[in-house]
Amino acid sequence: MSTSAAAPLLEVRDLGKRFGGLTALAGVSFSVSAGETIGVMGANGAGKTTLFSLIAGNARPSTGSIALDGQRIDGLSPDKICRLGVARTFQIVKPFPGLTVLENLRTAAMFGRVALTDRGRADRHAMAVLDEIGMTELAAAPAFTLTLAAQKRLEVARAIATGARIVLLDEVMAGLTGTEVAQMLETLRRIRDSRGLTLVVIEHVMQALMKLCTRIVVLHHGERIAEGTPEAIGRDQRVLSVYFGAATT
């Protein structure tokens, strides 16, 4: 990294988002260093997906700032933010249904941070990602024919194929069977390590979050109520009371 050693890869400061009278997110701050894997926890409606939409540029923040490598990115369009190295997946998968799996990744390789404008090079890059994620045999399949588990993997593959430095994963394990969750966990770990990725992970599968993350941020009604290592979060009284409704002993 050429920027000052202290600057985190991603820094979110005092981030807020209002939809009319509804406050989806209020005064959330945290930072992510290169190579970290951060978990984002919270009940439905806590503001997790809104947080991702703000970082990726799909929505504009009402207050606060977002910086990538010390540069402000809030207010930029999603395509610009993607080219700077931030990729996200969607909780409700958004494949290009009429295109094949390879063509889905080709778009990411051609337009993302790697910007491989030559189709041959883009396809080779895409095939390497598919190989790593274990989808090579599905390369020629139209995306609409995939199972939900495969569509979730396609979301991840496509985000990684952009050549992003930081990948925001929005519930990529939700709705998967136990075996599929284990496979996804294994895949994510492997790709993160081989490509030196920084991950921010929203997940309801708590066990997965505990295994994958170095640090966890907890949101509740749009506010950050806790932050710490998975072990510390597991003992945090506020987190437990929010999740289980009462303080435990």
Added chain:
Amino acid sequence: MGGAATRGWLGAGIVGIALLAALPFFANPYLVATGLTLLMWLALTQSWCVLSKMTGYVSLGHVVFYGIGAYLVVITWQSWPLPLAIAAAGALAALFAVVIGLPVLRVRGPYFVILTFGIAELVKYSILAGEAASGTASRILFGAPDLLVIYFAMFALAAAATLLLVLVSRSRFGQGLRSLRENEEAAETLGVPVVRYKLLAFVLSAAIPGMVGAVMALRSTYFVVGQVFDPMISVTVIAMALLGGGDDARGPILGTLFLFIVSEVLWVRAPLAYMLILGAVLAGFVLLAPGGILGIVDSARARRARPA
């Protein structure tokens, strides 16, 4: 698509081009005029596909560019040299697309369909009102060029429109357009500059119909606003594109040829049932073969290619 299939398409294309290029030298004027109409539909349909097939923004107002081009040639008649007027018609249509593009391309699906239709009608009635206010209900054009000149001008436009769709369809730009057609938010999040790309596709698809309208205005010695802004032109273009199928340059060629030949034959053989049969054919395609002729051809080839 395999190498043999590509060669097949290429061969058929070369034969078709040669046939259309040679037509005026052996055919009677009636056939030449028929060929001209075919080329006109081909140019319009190919250019429509650059926006609507590639991005999924289905325009029901393609005729507006045609009408604008025709109108420009008519009002500059005998004051501007013709080649300049035709080029200016293309530029004006493209400029119009730039102006309306940004607001219009913010809406998708049925809203876009209705909006483009409404804009075409709005322009038509604005020009009608202007003509009525200035007391010119229709204009007569003297000294239009020879049919042969018009024919080859249209030949060039059809070729240009086909080439444009071939290039767009194979390019990175085309990959971006297809992606935003399939899911605009996902495409944008993966780095596709969707706003710029949609506008560029809209402008590219507008220039050629502007020039086609300009050239076709020279065909009739007499100009009526309602005729060059006829919504049936937009509808016919969509029908041809749907019948052809696919999102590269082969679909419009097949669809244009098919609908053109079927309607010419029906027009002669069954003038009363003409529209009824045409409607049934269209409905049949939409219900039974939504992929169009190209879809049928490709799936038949895939079936043959599959080992038993």
